[in-house]
Amino acid sequence: MTHAVAEPAPACAAGSYPAVGRKVARRLIPFLFLCFVLSFLDRINIGFAGLTMMADLQLSSTQFGLATTLFYVAYIACGIPSNLALARVGARRWIGCLMIAWGLASTATLFATGPVSLYLLRMLVGITEAGFLPGVLLYLTLWFPSAYRARANALFMIAMPFTAGFSSALSGLILGLDGTWGLKGWQWLFLLEGLPSVLVGLVVFSYLDDSPRQARWLDAQEQGQLLAELEAERAGAAQPLVAPRSVVAELLTPRILLFGVVYFCLVNTLAMIAVWTPLIVKSFHSAGSNQAIGLLAAVPQVVTIVLMVVWGLHSDRTAERRWHLVLPMLLAGAGWLLALPGGGAALQLTGVCLAAAGSYTAMSIFWTTPDQCLSLEARALGIALINAIGNLGSALNPLLVGWLKDLTQGFTAGFIYAGALMLVGALLALRLPLSGKRSAA
Template structure:
């Protein structure tokens, strides 16, 4: 039962534009750098095998161990951020992950590869769910999927820019006696360290700390969003972190997100290898082709989440997005190179449309500490798909000799996720009803 509180009036369009303009560039930049540092090993895969003897299975395990470490520290990380503030905590995350990402240049074999991937996972833990929590301090229910989608454009940009950049840096092989992959890791770790200081100086913790809002704007925005959170928590009946484990809708979100992450990270880590089987190509050319599905992902993320402005529309976009991911991967698995690339583009175009809506569900059902811990818990359990997908893909490649054969494992689980997504929609009322109430 609802508490009976009126739905929070939506913020003005001008205020939303101001918030997006001031906050999103910093948040997007941080995640672009994080994602490049997290995934650049995909292009180094063949080189690590040739230079250090790291097999496909060992590579998949190392790629996946990042997520085990990442997941284990996410809930504590978000609870710490809820206490100390986003500015300080995101700065800490960026400094430690930048140093550890650069340290990948000194990997000597499978053991050191595993250790540094685990440490990198610990270092970066909490960035994504932390930003999902941070956005609830600034953006209301109607605009949350859109804000999440804008943030997730960072992943697309990271892959569009990062794949060709990493491919070019691999071309430095032999300079000053270093392998190209060593230059790639060392150089791509530096931007995180530089941006950390920008985040510390310019990212406000909450509306009351923003010099670009008036005191009245900050107070009204805070009051409105706190009322919306309390109303959503009252309607869902979930008021504590322990209660999250009993909330069936959030558990279903975790299941769908798990299958989603299997698809995203299997493609992230193995697409360069798959493209490499299509013919003789340079690292730079492979990087350029690898970037194309992420261009499609950027287009989907830019134009589609804005339509998720009511529970019904959100539900349709979620189900349609998961189904399109499955269909695109099937096309990629059974087609020639050119058509397969189109299939990968179709699947990727819905990656972050789906993800932006999934995180709007718990954000519409929780408040306070339960919201901080609940968002982290969704990411903690869901992102373990980022471990399972690359690990199984690596095992299947070792047993079959083809990086493409593991796609059928991914397709089966995404199809399950699409069926489960039929049961999900964010908590709340439709936009017309909220707007009418606000204007009453």
């Protein structure tokens, strides 16, 4: 798939791109948003299932956290080969197959009977879901020039807070089906939130196109405008200071490791928000029902959506990335400090709001930057590698925070851990090898 943009494009005025760019965004972003909603829903619904599943399966917090850790172990192991497969066979076929597979795997989680079966089923979901996010991030580079990509990333990635907020309310209602037709509430959760991925996966085969040249919904002039803009960006891209001799040598450079470490620090908070928010809210609102906890857990996500869209648009208009990445990371770190016990439930919820908004906003900006330091040949593998390094944080956080919760009977130590990493990540982000300002879009 990646070689499609290397083909010569008809000569067109670069200034004619915005109109066709809006058409591309209208066609791709809403559908990819829907796909990501389903992906993230099947990833985080275990957090809401845990409100009742932990007691039914007699799981400790450590065992519950380990289930998510093993999901990410499988996710990390399969992310790079999955992205290479997508680059070879195309987004349409590969993403469609992934969605069908993870939808079936997530639905099958309703058959878990104890910790071992839960571990195996969550690993299966991790294997099948591994290639989706890095694959779509690669796919977006084939349709949106970097000067427009922060807003595209933000519009796509608000699926994460949207899903977390939407599923907070939805999952609380689904848990209320406990006992219907002999199924537990958490079993209904996996059934009703897993099968839609299978149905949308079938639609992918007829909806997505692997490259602009295959898009029959663009006329020849529009295709030319889009390809000309992408080719002009590629031709004018800054070359590495030291040209690597191979793709492998390029991926082993310190700058790629630095991107991965910054993402690792960021992902710890993303995992904390995704997995533990329902139980965090319950910790300072213990008298609330599952439905009330679900509604409260949705509040941070609403704040997050607003900040992601506004900040992504501002980053594109100012053509600045570094401080648009660092400042939200610092905001998230401050949020975890506010969430510490002692300030009252309202202040703790405010802290969780800031942690969620800052971390998700930073993520949408972060993914506009790695391709600045990757050649076209190394882009598919490089994005997957950075994603894999970062998601070591997704694997570590649930297990470590679960263990700390069992040890201390609270989330205080977990908040301090996540906040400290956000500070470290923000400081390291200042050293990322980002190019100067582009012309504002």
